[in-house]
Amino acid sequence: MKLYEYKEQLAFPAIDVVKEKKNEPRKRVNIVSVKLARESSLLYEKRRITSPEDAYQLFKQFLGDVDREHFLVFCMSTKNTPNAIHTCHIGSLNASVVHPREVLMPAILANSCSVIVAHNYPSNDPTPSQEDIEVTRDKKNAVELL
Numbered sequence: 162m163k164l165y166e167y168k169e170q171l172a173f174p175a176i177d178v179v180k181e182k183k184n185e186p187r188k189r190v191n192i193v194s195v196k197l198a199r200e201s202s203l204l205y206e207k208r209r210i211t212s213p214e215d216a217y218q219l220f221k222q223f224l225g226d227v228d229r230e231h232f233l234v235f236c237m238s239t240k241n242t243p244n245a246i247h248t249c250h251i252g253s254l255n256a257s258v259v260h261p262r263e264v265l266m267p268a269i270l271a272n273s274c275s276v277i278v279a280h281n282y283p284s285n286d287p288t289p290s291q292e293d294i295e296v297t298r299d300k301k302n303a304v305e306l307l
Contacts, residue, residue: 197245197270209241210277219243220279232259232280236273245271249278259296261303276304 203223210216216235223246224231230252236245247267250259268276278300289297 195270197267205243210235210237210243211241216277216279219246220281224281227281228283230280230283233278234264234267235277235279236268236271237275237277239274241275244273259300261300264300265303265307 205219205222207215207218210219219235220233223233231248232250232252234247234249235243236247238244245267249263249267252258264276264278278297
């Protein structure tokens with residue numbers, strides 16, 4: 162094949178003219194897969210969550226007695242059976258900051274119909290703080306948007 166100069170290439174419309182940019186940085190793009198991996202399981206005797214008390218009992222069974230704040234997501238089926246439990250965040254003695262994407266991601270991966278979010282109070286004072294109320298409102302708005 163004959164090599165043509167740039168001016169000669171312009172005379173041949175069938176030949177594509179490609180200008181290479183020198184020293185332009187390239188970007189490596191990762192190819193990923195996202196999977197939900199089972200770490201363990203627990204036996205839930207009631208099978209369905211039909212009340213806040215049922216959710217509390219499952220929360221208590223899963224979490225036990227911990228010294229820091231844990232923010233959990235229960236991924237639920239259409240029949241209100243828990244499919245998965247995900248610990249979104251383990252906080253300090255009195256705080257747990259969770260972004261809505263951390264709540265929604267395990268729910269989407271588990272093909273959930275609904276979610277229950279819960280966190281413990283290591284101080285044993287269950288009175289919600291203003292931050293608790295705002296976080297709950299933000300998560301509720303994000304879930305409704307999705």
